[in-house]
Amino acid sequence: MLKYHLRPKRILYFVFVLFVLGILFVNRSHQLQTGKSLFQRTRLEVLTDEEAQWLKAKGVLKAAVLRDNEPLSGFSSEGYWSGVDVLYLGYLERELGVPIELVPLERREQAAALQQGEVDLIIAPPLMKYKESLRYTLPLYEVRSFAITSSPGLISQIDDFSGLRVASLEEDYAQEFLNLKRLVYQGSVVTHIGKGLEAVKEGSADAFIGPEPLILKALKELDGLPENGRAAGDLPDLQVAAFPAANFHLTDFPVFKKEYSLAVPTEHVILFSLVNKAVYNLEQAGTMTHIQQMIFGISDPLVGEPLTERYLSILVIFGLALSLIFYLFYSSNFSLRMAIEDKMKELDDSRQELQNAFDGIExxxxxxxxxxxxxxxxxxxxxxxxxxxxxxxxxxxxxxxxxxxxxxxxxxxxxxxxxxxxxxxxxxxxxxxxxxxxxxxxxxxxxxxxxxxxxxxVTEEYQQEQVLLQKNKMAAIGQLAAGVAHEIRNPLGVIRNYAFLLKQHLQGTEPELQYAETIDQIAQKANGILNNLLDISRTESGQWKTVSVWNSIARIVELQQSTLKDKTIDIRIAGDDRLEMSLPLDVMDTTLVNLISNARDAIDDQGKIEIHFEKAKDFLHLQVTDTGIGMNPDVKLNVFDPFFTTKPPGEGVGLGLNIVYNMIHQIGGEIHVDSHPGQGTTFSILIPAKREGSH
Incomplete structure (x- = not known):
């Protein structure tokens, strides 16, 4: 049975994880009590020296504000500002410790003014078209947007916007949202909430999408909302189908929710950092909840952490602790399992290497x-x-x-x-x-x-082996022939000398003189045979030698004459007796010996063998023709195959022509056969010759 013990390193790791979980738990508890985490407290509360110096040098910040955007911002006839954004900027002013000048601008002017440096801050929803030029701080609040129509039930779901004419405020998120939903609609923008309601009322737009606080404020001004109507943020509990006085109809669901943030130019890194810190500190202080209570008289914040989220955070930490306990049980055999997996991988790799080698063998x-x-x-x-x-x-x-x-x-x-x-x-x-x-x-x-x-x-290997054996055999025969020729030549010389003396001594006597002449002629013929044997013995394998083609062929024919005695066969040589070429004599000799031998076997009792030669460019063209029995198509097809023979068992193994074929092709030559039953056979051979001066 395998046992596993926790190693000291693993125990230290376990203690470290418990320590980290403890820190996270303390941090979360502190955050639930104070609204600030231990990590964020230092990072977001305190301005750096560089930020403080920059702010002091700046002196005054300018913030763009909409004049007629109540209840978020507005400028009264008495000459003072009001609204959520205005109050928030006042708190931001106190948090930063520098004055913030409010600059009234239209919606379409705000982003351009910010990018051109006319103002330092704007409050707006983050839009994709400004993602490169503007940076947005932590969210200030979240606003829901609803659609208002003149027909009840026109829009019951998001897809119903397809095919409609939809108006929205300039620089609002509405059209970006519909585009992200891939809806096909006709979009238009208006400068003011009242213009949007007017477009719906007059029929130039089927629907208008706007922020919930602005729509409710505008409807109330049109006397479309009863005096006891609910305030912004409370609409989901208000099942409003229509406002009879103005004949407007709200959707019973928010089209989307969008956070609003402070925006600064992307290149103003220090400004963004200090404003973001101020926004965080105001959020932790519950500033937006306080502003909402002041304006709307309700306690639910526009942005806040629900109670369930607080408890969920604790549950998450508790779940992490349980996961750690589970991990201890799981890791008790983890190292063993990993070791087994490593060994299995090594085994798989070895098996794959073996399979690759297995498959690579030919x-x-x-x-x-x-x-x-x-x-x-x-x-x-x-x-x-x-x-x-x-x-x-x-x-x-x-x-x-x-x-x-x-x-x-x-x-x-x-x-x-x-x-x-x-x-x-x-x-x-x-x-x-x-x-x-x-x-x-x-x-x-x-x-x-x-x-x-x-x-x-191993057919090819065996054939090559047989070719090598044939060459070695020819070399051995040559050496033997050379030895025999030298041994015979000495007594043959004595015979010729005594034959000469006899002829001198027997001058004028018959038939004794004729006997001496016959002895001398036979001795000369035997000497010619010895010369042919010596020529063969001097032929080296793979060596090209310039020779008389006629004499080389005649030498082989003369040696083969002894094998033709039991048949009446006439061998003729046809060609230019003056032709000399540089040829591989071992290949030509082996070829002629085999072809003459096969021609002899193909002739029954009497016939002819003709050897014709001529020069064909850089080749010697040989033709060996016999008047034998010929070949049928099947025999002709297989005649060069190894071990193919038509001879009775014991008279041939079928390697002669195969050896000739391989030797000729190894030096770049060619051999072909033409034969028909009863019409004899012709072998055509091209043997490459070397040019003078070539190597």
């Missing part, structure tokens, strides 16, 4: 079980069988392999299973040669449950 690899069913294959095996992994996995070797191959490999596979031994065998299937390897896997109680089986096509 021959068939399979894992089979004791029932000869395939459990795993590499990608090369899928290509070789031309089936998907799902099609092959689970099938037996007998089901997926050709019967001839299966018959040859199953005894080897069975022996590996039974004896728990490795095998490495080579077998032939048609013109292909395969190397089969078996390796037992998963030993259990002296038996094997799985076997690794590899199948590799």
């Amino acid at each position: 021959h068939v690899i399979m894992v089979v079980d004791g029932n000869y069913r395939i459990r795993l294959l590499n990608q090369y095996a899928l290509r070789w069988f031309q089936q998907s992994e799902s099609q092959l996995t689970g099938k037996t070797l007998e089901e997926i392999m050709d019967e001839p191959i299966y018959t040859k490999i199953i005894p080897i596979v069975t022996d590996s299973f039974q004896k728990c031994i490795n095998h490495d065998r080579v077998f032939q299937h048609g013109k292909w040669i395969y190397e089969l390897g078996t390796a037992p896997l998963d030993y259990r109680h002296d038996s094997v449950s799985k076997l690794l089986l590899t199948l590799k096509d």
